[in-house]
Amino acid sequence: MSDKTDITLIINGQSHAIRVESRRTLADAIREDCGQTGTHIGCEHGVCGACTVLVNGEPVRACLMFAQQADGKQIRTVEGLANGDEMHPMQRAFMENHGLQCGFCTPGFLMLAVGVLEREPDISDRDLVDVLSSNLCRCTGYQNIIKAVRAAAVEMRQS
Amino acid sequence: MSAAAKATLVGKSVLRKEDGPLLRGQGKFAADINFPNQLYMRVVRSTYAHGNIVSVDLAPALAIPGVVAAWSFADVSEIPPIDFRLTRLEQLAAYRQTILAKDKVRYVGDPVAVVFAEDPYLAEDAAEHVEVEIEELPVILQADGEIGEFRDGLPTETALIEKGYGDVDGAFAKAHAVVSLSLSIGRHSGVPLETRGAIGRYIAETDMLEMYGAAKVPHWNRDQLAKMFGRTAANTNLFEGHVGGGFGIRGEMYPEDVLVCLAALRLGRPVKWIEDRREHLIAANHSRQQTHHIRAAIDHDGNILAIDNEFFHDQGGYMRTHAATVPDLAAAMLPGPYRIPAYRVLGHIRLTNKTPGGTYRAPGRYESTFVRERLLDAVAAKVGINGVEVRRRNLIATSEMPVTRALETLGTDIVLDSGDYPKLLDKALNGIGWDDLQTQITSRRKAGELVGSGVAMFVEKSGLGPFDDVRINVGTDGLVEVVTGAASVGQGVETVIAQICAEKLGASYDNVSVIHGQTNRIARGLGAFASRVSVMTGEATRQAALKLRDRALAAAAELMQLTADQLDIVDGEIVRLDGGTGPSMTLAEIAKALEPGGNLVGDSEPGLFAEASFESKHMTYPYGVHVAVVSLARDTGGISVERYLVAYDIGKAINPMLVDGQIVGGVAQGIGGALYEEFTYDDRGEPLAVTFADYLMPTAREVPDVEVIISEDAPSPLNPMGLKGAGEGGTNAVGAAIAAAIDDALGQPGAITQLPVSPQRIKALLNSKM
Numbered sequence: 001m002s003d004k005t006d007i008t009l010i011i012n013g014q015s016h017a018i019r020v021e022s023r024r025t026l027a028d029a030i031r032e033d034c035g036q037t038g039t040h041i042g043c044e045h046g047v048c049g050a051c052t053v054l055v056n057g058e059p060v061r062a063c064l065m066f067a068q069q070a071d072g073k074q075i076r077t078v079e080g081l082a083n084g085d086e087m088h089p090m091q092r093a094f095m096e097n098h099g100l101q102c103g104f105c106t107p108g109f110l111m112l113a114v115g116v117l118e119r120e121p122d123i124s125d126r127d128l129v130d131v132l133s134s135n136l137c138r139c140t141g142y143q144n145i146i147k148a149v150r151a152a153a154v155e156m157r158q159s
Numbered sequence: 160m161s162a163a164a165k166a167t168l169v170g171k172s173v174l175r176k177e178d179g180p181l182l183r184g185q186g187k188f189a190a191d192i193n194f195p196n197q198l199y200m201r202v203v204r205s206t207y208a209h210g211n212i213v214s215v216d217l218a219p220a221l222a223i224p225g226v227v228a229a230w231s232f233a234d235v236s237e238i239p240p241i242d243f244r245l246t247r248l249e250q251l252a253a254y255r256q257t258i259l260a261k262d263k264v265r266y267v268g269d270p271v272a273v274v275f276a277e278d279p280y281l282a283e284d285a286a287e288h289v290e291v292e293i294e295e296l297p298v299i300l301q302a303d304g305e306i307g308e309f310r311d312g313l314p315t316e317t318a319l320i321e322k323g324y325g326d327v328d329g330a331f332a333k334a335h336a337v338v339s340l341s342l343s344i345g346r347h348s349g350v351p352l353e354t355r356g357a358i359g360r361y362i363a364e365t366d367m368l369e370m371y372g373a374a375k376v377p378h379w380n381r382d383q384l385a386k387m388f389g390r391t392a393a394n395t396n397l398f399e400g401h402v403g404g405g406f407g408i409r410g411e412m413y414p415e416d417v418l419v420c421l422a423a424l425r426l427g428r429p430v431k432w433i434e435d436r437r438e439h440l441i442a443a444n445h446s447r448q449q450t451h452h453i454r455a456a457i458d459h460d461g462n463i464l465a466i467d468n469e470f471f472h473d474q475g476g477y478m479r480t481h482a483a484t485v486p487d488l489a490a491a492m493l494p495g496p497y498r499i500p501a502y503r504v505l506g507h508i509r510l511t512n513k514t515p516g517g518t519y520r521a522p523g524r525y526e527s528t529f530v531r532e533r534l535l536d537a538v539a540a541k542v543g544i545n546g547v548e549v550r551r552r553n554l555i556a557t558s559e560m561p562v563t564r565a566l567e568t569l570g571t572d573i574v575l576d577s578g579d580y581p582k583l584l585d586k587a588l589n590g591i592g593w594d595d596l597q598t599q600i601t602s603r604r605k606a607g608e609l610v611g612s613g614v615a616m617f618v619e620k621s622g623l624g625p626f627d628d629v630r631i632n633v634g635t636d637g638l639v640e641v642v643t644g645a646a647s648v649g650q651g652v653e654t655v656i657a658q659i660c661a662e663k664l665g666a667s668y669d670n671v672s673v674i675h676g677q678t679n680r681i682a683r684g685l686g687a688f689a690s691r692v693s694v695m696t697g698e699a700t701r702q703a704a705l706k707l708r709d710r711a712l713a714a715a716a717e718l719m720q721l722t723a724d725q726l727d728i729v730d731g732e733i734v735r736l737d738g739g740t741g742p743s744m745t746l747a748e749i750a751k752a753l754e755p756g757g758n759l760v761g762d763s764e765p766g767l768f769a770e771a772s773f774e775s776k777h778m779t780y781p782y783g784v785h786v787a788v789v790s791l792a793r794d795t796g797g798i799s800v801e802r803y804l805v806a807y808d809i810g811k812a813i814n815p816m817l818v819d820g821q822i823v824g825g826v827a828q829g830i831g832g833a834l835y836e837e838f839t840y841d842d843r844g845e846p847l848a849v850t851f852a853d854y855l856m857p858t859a860r861e862v863p864d865v866e867v868i869i870s871e872d873a874p875s876p877l878n879p880m881g882l883k884g885a886g887e888g889g890t891n892a893v894g895a896a897i898a899a900a901i902d903d904a905l906g907q908p909g910a911i912t913q914l915p916v917s918p919q920r921i922k923a924l925l926n927s928k929m
Binding site for chain 2: 021023024031036037038039040041042043044045047048050077078079081082087091094095096098100101102103104105106107110129130132133134135136137138139140141142143144145146
């Protein structure tokens, strides 16, 4: 199991040359090998979505992908959302709508929502709830997450 | 600037101090903490629910390169079992859990051995090479079945909880009628999104043991770890970082916390352990599972004359830190908001071969509210009145407040401190538009739909003492630091404490920071449980902030050659109350003047700071009403929660946005326990809910838009701001309200006797009606 391969993970535009076992998950590689701990691991079996990142623009469960499968692909994580001090509209909307409590699931929800809205800016409310139901939150009861994503969607369409 | 410009912050929905780092991916959760040269721990767990340990062979694991150590019980036998934190009963001590199983395993997941390796993947591989031979024994899976043997002749019935008052037998003898029910609540738990994690570190130079990943009760855990290792609290420290949800289960002391610290001491390297989700679902505290047999004696109007209840609490494999807490609270809080002239309860605490139990948000109350409110609905059916009317008739009147229950729990006498229960019921019914709702339900039923509504009421408890300390310090940069002995599990502690401090002191909210969960910063602290922080730490903060204000004004008066009563502090600046101009001062300048060697220090201790302790012997009792509207799918038995309203009186809301968040999040968890979540077992005690594909938590689709009424009719007389805690009322009555609504939708009063309610159960009930 100790055969390692050289790969490059491009996270938020920055290249990380790392050496990983073939079984290493993308989530572990992002966190442990590239030091980007904003991506959280909640279940390691692809249900909770806390580890959601964007790979070539698509929301992906980083616990269900091997790091080697992401070699050379464009990966976006929560650390890349803000522009310096200026938060992404989605981050701001979560703050203003109290869309987080403990904050553990939040990076996954942010990346899921941003990924979906970038691809489908005019998504219907119903479809949006459907998409958001793919991630788990244990604190908020979801309604403030839904409010936040709707508010951010309006802003993202205008910008 | 005039005094009128002073900001009011208590009662305002200000944005949270916590959010910035969490939204930017800069949180420091347990898994995010690393130290150079650290080892990784992996626990080898029993795959049998009950058995004798024949042998544990560590050699195959130790032979793997990169494996540094491996232990079984023999290696840790000098470490005492984990002690009780609350509701200690001496006879329970024999049932405590050791950090590794001694000669028997008692549930699937029971820690049998541990492995330490250079890499977490390697540690997991190595754990699979530990060879454990177990001779399987028969299992006990029903708490209300036959009593078995724990070990050494000790019965699996560990204790009885007995409480009561009044002439119960007399009331039953003269009753117009008796209503009897058997009810049960399923096994489920808090299941935070962050699994548990702990990092132990020993610094030999200073003989300091540290544990990171602490939560909830860091000071108590620090004291316990010190005691277990024969150390002192002074050279043991626990540190809380971000915590990904608490809900009662997270932060209690578990075997793994002790093991990482012991390993750090012995191996001289930092040791990290991060639980995986399967482990969490079989090893972290479960909760809730109880079966009740309850009877009410009533008169011909449906007034309750007495309640007699016997229940069985399924504690799982061992008694953990909560000892008798959950069944004790279930027993003590069962009477709720009603005038119950006589009450008797007998609770059996039983061990089974399942994961051990502890508290989960609204512990004992989610259970006993379900039981009591089912009873109220049955009384209504018996005398032919509706669910609202039966509650109105039995509610305690405001004129009777405060009410002493002649019951005690958590070391306090139950004294319902304040409340207008009938008024809150009216608010809830108005809020949901009860009469219109009933008209709509009637017409939808005529159209063939299965739809119904239910009401449930409850009394919560909060603000458990006996004390909390706060120290507030103003730096020479004008920044204000509030050091507390509280803990934060994501509920917004930093925000509400900063609101209180900033308003009472006169500082800017942005300049206040709040320290929690750091045992090296404050000598003692009780942490975050039992909805206690806002009340206890909040009041201590208020007192310390006012003291600090007095000190700052006295110093300013001296420097400005005025009297203190001519001055106020607004936004960190000393201003004249008469609006007069002239040289002004800031808190930063006063802090400078009070520095060591500063011109104002004199004989007193230097620095601009103040300390306060708040002590309280009694809890505060918030109360609430839940209203649920559900519809049922005739073909599948599917249950849909269409509307949900919570009216909750908490005396005074420091931050209504956060209270609303607590309530809505609490409802979601309550819905989980009512409809979806259950730890099930097969007949050998093998757990069947070990992934999120089997343990079903509500998603955005299942949780309705919860309507929330935050009420402030009954401030607590026990603290000057009138605070009561808000953390648990959203969860408390969900099972009860949904059960009532399902009964109503089915047109079968009393049909729901068990939680969670599955579609299969609904389908069976629908079939039985045809």
